[in-house]
Amino acid sequence: MAIDETDRKLLAELQLDATQSYAALGQVVGMSAGATHERVRKLKAAGVIRRTAVEVDPAAVGQGVLAFVMLDADAWMGDEPTLRALAEIPAVQEAHIIAGPASVLVKVRTATTEDLQTTLRALHKVDGVTSTQTIVVLESCFERPPAVM
Amino acid sequence: MAIDETDRKLLAELQLDATQSYAALGQVVGMSAGATHERVRKLKAAGVIRRTAVEVDPAAVGQGVLAFVMLDADAWMGDEPTLRALAEIPAVQEAHIIAGPASVLVKVRTATTEDLQTTLRALHKVDGVTSTQTIVVLESCFERPPAVM
DNA sequence: ATTGAAATCCGGCTCTG
DNA sequence: CAGAGCCGGATTTCAAT
Numbered sequence: 131m132a133i134d135e136t137d138r139k140l141l142a143e144l145q146l147d148a149t150q151s152y153a154a155l156g157q158v159v160g161m162s163a164g165a166t167h168e169r170v171r172k173l174k175a176a177g178v179i180r181r182t183a184v185e186v187d188p189a190a191v192g193q194g195v196l197a198f199v200m201l202d203a204d205a206w207m208g209d210e211p212t213l214r215a216l217a218e219i220p221a222v223q224e225a226h227i228i229a230g231p232a233s234v235l236v237k238v239r240t241a242t243t244e245d246l247q248t249t250l251r252a253l254h255k256v257d258g259v260t261s262t263q264t265i266v267v268l269e270s271c272f273e274r275p276p277a278v279m
Numbered sequence: 280m281a282i283d284e285t286d287r288k289l290l291a292e293l294q295l296d297a298t299q300s301y302a303a304l305g306q307v308v309g310m311s312a313g314a315t316h317e318r319v320r321k322l323k324a325a326g327v328i329r330r331t332a333v334e335v336d337p338a339a340v341g342q343g344v345l346a347f348v349m350l351d352a353d354a355w356m357g358d359e360p361t362l363r364a365l366a367e368i369p370a371v372q373e374a375h376i377i378a379g380p381a382s383v384l385v386k387v388r389t390a391t392t393e394d395l396q397t398t399l400r401a402l403h404k405v406d407g408v409t410s411t412q413t414i415v416v417l418e419s420c421f422e423r424p425p426a427v428m
Numbered sequence: 429a430t431t432g433a434a435a436t437c438c439g440g441c442t443c444t445g
Numbered sequence: 446c447a448g449a450g451c452c453g454g455a456t457t458t459c460a461a462t
Contacts, residue, residue, distance in 0.1 A: 144333040165451045178339040184293040190327040192428040213420045220426040226416040267375040277369040279341040
């Protein structure tokens, strides 16, 4: 889909606050509410907007500990069963196949460091994983939406 | 704030789809639309729900390249000026102070690997940064909302 | 339950290819 | 001439109290 400057502005606004009315959104880009609605509808239909969701404070829901774990493997980990095994660990929020020394990088959130340990044990049990290297986050300085270019 | 089982269900639903009506949400937790509305209002007021935003496909807006960069520093990087310098680099989406060999871990999204290189150059120029170690993501297997516990 | 606002739908207009 | 995009109003649904 072709994204123009108006779409970018809409996306930037909607990443900050998706609750505002189409009339207010229209103000920002200088269009009517109806036309704005149509733009956003198309962005959703095209998959540019994947979904609209609330952003929850992790600490408030028992996820105060954040860590990144690099997984080394003795085989290719990009296959379905392996990824499903990772997805079945609830603490695992993201999984990325990476270039470089390790094979997979996962982002993990838990309530306590003890739960983190439990998660690491679970990661070790995943087929193909030979070792893990954990980076514990002391403080998240900021997490923000992608700058729409 | 105290979060009960009903709140958790609401949060889980709203993380998947924040566009549904309070009537539909109420169905899930077995409550009236009005009562559901009140619950969600309190969750927002308490900061458990930080905001509601659209989730944009990074590749669709010229952010197809994802990398994690670990920054080594010769001084403490947790100060305001340093963090502001990081925040001013648009490609930097997240910054975390970490335990372990490096000081800071940043998540970076760019359109091309060439832009990634530009970003790395910018990171090197940040005060206190002595070296960087980059992990390029070949494929993101999944990125999902935190499992509300 | 009631009020007010906002999303959604529709017909007509304009500009462009 | 055909198509797409935008506007403005009418309708209905939903949020808010």
